[in-house]
Amino acid sequence: MNLDGLSLAPLVGELNTALTGGRIDKVFQPDPYSLLLWVRQPGANLRFLLSANPARPKLLLTATAPENPAVAPNFCMLLRKHLEDGRIAGIEQHSLDRIVNINIDVRGERGIIVTKCLVVEIMGKHSNIILTQNNLIIDAVRRVSAQVSRYRQVLPGKEYAYPPGQDRLNILATDPFLFAEKVLAAPAASLSKAIMATGIGLGPLTVRELAWRGGFSPDISLSELDAADTAALSEAVASIAAPLKEGQVNPSIVVEGQRPLAIAAFVPGHLSQYDRHTFPSMNAAVEYFDKYQGRPSVPEKEVLNKLLAAELARLTRKQAVLAGELSQAENAGELRKYGDILMANLYAVNTGVAEQALLDIYSAGPEAQQIIIKLDSDLSPLANAQQYYAKYNKAKRSGEHLAGQLKECQDEIVYLESIAIALAHAFASAEVNEVRQELIAAGYLKTSEKRRPPAAPSSPFTVKSSEGFNLIIGKNNRQNDLVTFKQAQPDDIWLHTKDIPGSHVIIRGENREITEQAIKEAARLAAYFSKSRQSANVPVDYTRRRHVRKPSGAKPGFVVYDHQNTIYVTPDETLGQQLLSR
Secondary structure (H helix, E strand, C coil), rough: CCCCCHHHHHHHHHHHHCCCCCCEEEEEECCCCCCEEEEECEEEEEEEECCCCCCCCCCEECCCCCCCCCCCCCCHHHHHHHCCEEEEEEEECEEEEEEEEEEEEEHHHHEEEEEEEEECCCCCCEEEEEEECCCCEEECCEEEEECCCCCCCCCCCCECCCCCCCEEEECCCCCCCHHHHHHHCCCCCHHHHHHHHHHHHCCCCHHHHHHHHHHCCCCHHHHCCCCCCHHHHHHHHHHHHHHHHHHCCCCCCEEEEEEEEEEEECHHHHHHCCCCEEEECCCHHHHHHHHHHCCCCCCCCCHHHHHHHHHHHHHHHHHHHHHHHHHHHHHHHHHHHHHHHHHCCCCCCCCCCCCCEEECCCCCCCCECCCCECCCCCCCHHHHHHHHHHHHHHHHHHHHHHHHHHHHHHHHHHHHHHHHHHHHHCCCCCHHHHHHHHHHHCCCCCCCCCCCCCCCCCCCEEEEECCEEEEECCCCCCHHHHHHHHHHHHCEEEEEECCCCCCCEECCCHHHHHHHCHHHHHHHHHHCCCCCCCCCCCEEEEHHHHHHEEEEEECCCCCCCCCCCCEEEECCCHHHHHCCEE
């Protein structure tokens, strides 16, 4: 969750509204850094996810339920003892910092209500979740000893202390002109550093936005600014702070392609060169961002990407070498030609010479032309002819072998490209694991000695066309086989990009006549979930499922088909990205 303190503020407000008064039914700890609180409200059961993962700290309401270990960790057991059946009394942000206090009223001894606090510190590698009572630490997800930090220990029995740097100004509680004056008077080299040193909870995105709105470069030296620039910076501060103070939040995510770049409670004007999406709430934006942000860091995905890139690079080099050797082998006809010319001119060939000009029996035209043929001076004319025939036969056999090798190499490239596409669409651990298992089965990856618990198989994409037809899209080769040969019926329409690696797409007829519009929409999805996602006018073949067959012994996802038609379409990026964000 790439939120700074300023954009965290409206999220905390939403969480406070949604959760205050709710009873904590259950506490889970899906991984060493994360907690999942099941909170019961009248007419609603909410999942409140907190994480101190150094790479992706976060807190949000989520619709998903992460898998939990069979045996609850000690910290989870402690929280169950202290917090279950407690009621959330309020959720508040400390100043404008990335620190959130979740106050929970629980019934103590003799029925007396006591308040305990779950402190969530969203601070990158220093992130933590700490349980306190009366400002004393009960325990934490990450204990911090004196050996780790001399300045701030987080240990049971210690007094809780906020991280240093709490004396900076809150942009939401400070007059914009005063804030601008403080910035320009700060002992910093550049404007961006001065803003960060002056205001609490202002991350790099907000700092760059303030500079942009004021008409400055964020790296401009403070020595180049004077009192006249105070007004411009003040207006920039007010343009961001005033709407937030009035509750006018504009949750936004900036993306490049499918990669999220930034998230904020306002629309970043300085990033107008990228796509910017707005959301109805900060929680919705955070949940969306978290799904996208989580994709590159799915365990093993980057490792598998590197493996596939290396294998494809190796095969591409091999393909070039084989193609060159095959080209030479295909010229083997010249060797037989030399043998034939020698046999036709045996009477004219001198013994013991290195080359000789002879009549070319294959030359066209009214007059025969001569050709110079190299000879082995140690061999007789007949032996030289026989040697050329032997070289021809060897080259011919080699050519047949090389052609087979080249075909195998090309097929392997297509297969690995299909796996690479599947990996690009794999955002859940189960999906990445399916790609991993396919690479192991194909011999590209060695299985680890440590056995992994079997994961539930992932499911294909499903979506309805504008006319209500059910469309099914395979995410990987296992799913491609599944949707084509298990889920599709003989009269359903099967689609795939023509001669391009990609997903199998099925249009379910379900006793209806499948329309051209449905085929066009499905074809646009087939084009999107293929190697030609970024192209236009992509050819997509479609045919009845009954005309699709899997050859015996073929690799996963490989099929042959006939009776096809071809349609040329542009990939449906909008719907494709919506499916990927699920």
